[in-house]
Amino acid sequence: MSGLRIVEIADTIGNTPMVRLPGVGERVSAEIVGKLEYMNPGASIKDRVAKHIVAQLESRGVSRDALLIVAGPGNLAISLAMLQRRIMCLVPERTSADRVRLLKAAGVSDIVRTLDGALPGSPEHPVEIGRRIASHQPGAVYVDEELGDWDLEQCYNELASEMLEQTSGQMDALVLGVDTGNAATHLSRALKAQRPSLKVVGVEPSNSAIGEQNIANPLARRWLCEDIGRAYAPRALSAGSVDMWIQVSDNVAYSMARRLIQGGIFAGPSAGASVAAARMYAMSASLQQGQRVVVIIGDTARNYGDTLLSDDWMLAHDLLDSRMLDELQRKQHDQYRAASIEDLQLPAAVTVSEQDSMGVAISLMAENDFSQVPVTGSGRRLIGYLTLSAAQTLIDNGTATRSMPVKQFMLRFAGRATRAPGTDSRLSGAAAIASTTSARKQYWLITPETPLSELARFFETHSVAFVTDASRKFCLGIATKQDLITFLARRHTLKY
Numbered sequence: 001m002s003g004l005r006i007v008e009i010a011d012t013i014g015n016t017p018m019v020r021l022p023g024v025g026e027r028v029s030a031e032i033v034g035k036l037e038y039m040n041p042g043a044s045i046k047d048r049v050a051k052h053i054v055a056q057l058e059s060r061g062v063s064r065d066a067l068l069i070v071a072g073p074g075n076l077a078i079s080l081a082m083l084q085r086r087i088m089c090l091v092p093e094r095t096s097a098d099r100v101r102l103l104k105a106a107g108v109s110d111i112v113r114t115l116d117g118a119l120p121g122s123p124e125h126p127v128e129i130g131r132r133i134a135s136h137q138p139g140a141v142y143v144d145e146e147l148g149d150w151d152l153e154q155c156y157n158e159l160a161s162e163m164l165e166q167t168s169g170q171m172d173a174l175v176l177g178v179d180t181g182n183a184a185t186h187l188s189r190a191l192k193a194q195r196p197s198l199k200v201v202g203v204e205p206s207n208s209a210i211g212e213q214n215i216a217n218p219l220a221r222r223w224l225c226e227d228i229g230r231a232y233a234p235r236a237l238s239a240g241s242v243d244m245w246i247q248v249s250d251n252v253a254y255s256m257a258r259r260l261i262q263g264g265i266f267a268g269p270s271a272g273a274s275v276a277a278a279r280m281y282a283m284s285a286s287l288q289q290g291q292r293v294v295v296i297i298g299d300t301a302r303n304y305g306d307t308l309l310s311d312d313w314m315l316a317h318d319l320l321d322s323r324m325l326d327e328l329q330r331k332q333h334d335q336y337r338a339a340s341i342e343d344l345q346l347p348a349a350v351t352v353s354e355q356d357s358m359g360v361a362i363s364l365m366a367e368n369d370f371s372q373v374p375v376t377g378s379g380r381r382l383i384g385y386l387t388l389s390a391a392q393t394l395i396d397n398g399t400a401t402r403s404m405p406v407k408q409f410m411l412r413f414a415g416r417a418t419r420a421p422g423t424d425s426r427l428s429g430a431a432a433i434a435s436t437t438s439a440r441k442q443y444w445l446i447t448p449e450t451p452l453s454e455l456a457r458f459f460e461t462h463s464v465a466f467v468t469d470a471s472r473k474f475c476l477g478i479a480t481k482q483d484l485i486t487f488l489a490r491r492h493t494l495k496y
Helices: 046-059 075-082 097-105 126-135 153-166 182-194 250-262 269-284 311-316 322-334 358-368 388-396 452-458 481-490
Strands: 018-020 031-036 067-071 086-092 110-114 141-143 173-177 199-205 244-248 292-297 372-376 382-387 411-418 431-434 440-444 464-468 475-480
Touching (some): 031 153, 031 269, 046 075, 046 153, 067 075, 067 126, 075 086, 075 097, 086 097, 086 126, 097 110, 110 126, 126 141, 153 182, 173 182, 182 199, 199 269, 250 322, 269 292, 358 372, 358 388, 372 475, 382 388, 382 464, 452 481, 475 481
Parallel strands (some): 031 292, 067 086, 067 141, 086 110, 173 199, 173 292, 199 244, 411 440
Antiparallel strands (some): 018 031, 372 382, 382 411, 431 440, 431 464, 464 475
16 A cells, blocks of 8 residues: 555546457457546646646736636546646537536636637637637636647657556557547657658548548538547647547447457547557557557547437437447347236336325335335325335434325325337337435336336336326336346346
């Protein structure tokens, strides 16, 4: 434990691990390893850049309270905000909502969307927009890696030294995504000084214009992959620093990212593109056993909750490869094989009235080993539910007594019956699904005829389902995810 101590957040930047990448070496003889830059405290390689920019701002006498107007996909702004700087951020239109939410949560004062394909010199380009904004903000500083206003040589020399130490100098290729060109330029120079035979492979999305084609194209079809690619070659990219360019489609990038996640590497889409490119390079260059390819894993999957991590979004954008698509279809539909809630063989529901006392409800749940009980109103219509844990807590802390009526403490279903997003409108009914985020809950109809595939989707965000008749008059049963698991076990389709 010696050497461990309390430090400043900036002191934790760098010295990221390098690991073998599981599941990506199929049909590849060479070893492919990943430098996990997403394990920096701000979850990207841009933490290193931010640390050096902050040091240079301080050496230039820029006030700590000065507004920094930062252009880029958003990771640099997040890193600078982490280091307690005031930030206004210019991000491309394609930047995900997840990242925008993270920027706001990090304290970024304002976020300006810029055109994806804007070319240098045009009024819509981030440089022109940023400078115009800065001119109206006294003391503001425009921050853009691409302009060469910042000395980042030492930043990337440190990264190169780490990689050489971790590999004992045995690196045959470096594969990295390219955006501003700074990482490719400085890492190529630093690594080749120690290992001249090393090859640097630049990765960009399909339709990007950084690489060999090097033809500015503001009308190119937009790509979804963030953090890499441009509609023109950035001027920070030195000629000859990249030995080979590989373009990777969104489908390949996102599918590989999901494959990495399954292997325990929580990488984002740009890292997926880089790993896919590393495989392509290793095969095309006929690398042999004993040779090693190092890939920069520059961002985290945790920034893509609504996109990369969403099955529905991946399906809607056709970003799953055939194997993953087959797995998802089996998971969502085939394992249930047209079964419905009726096939769960649920016991008949036991209910309490809203007029019953808390003591009666608690005793009923305890006697039957229930964790919740449906609550009915007039005409025995289902109106909500009460959980055992909540009821006992309310009694223990004195908020409720055993003689007080259930209606004062139950969770009520709110609004009219509706269907969950993605539910087939042709289905008749569904279940009463209640979450635990507020006292009044949205009510989703579920009947015994509801397919189990739909019920499984509900359980992605809810813990319990109350099954009713189609008119929502009577509660017929209670279903949980455990009932689905038991059903699958009975069918011998559950895989561990």
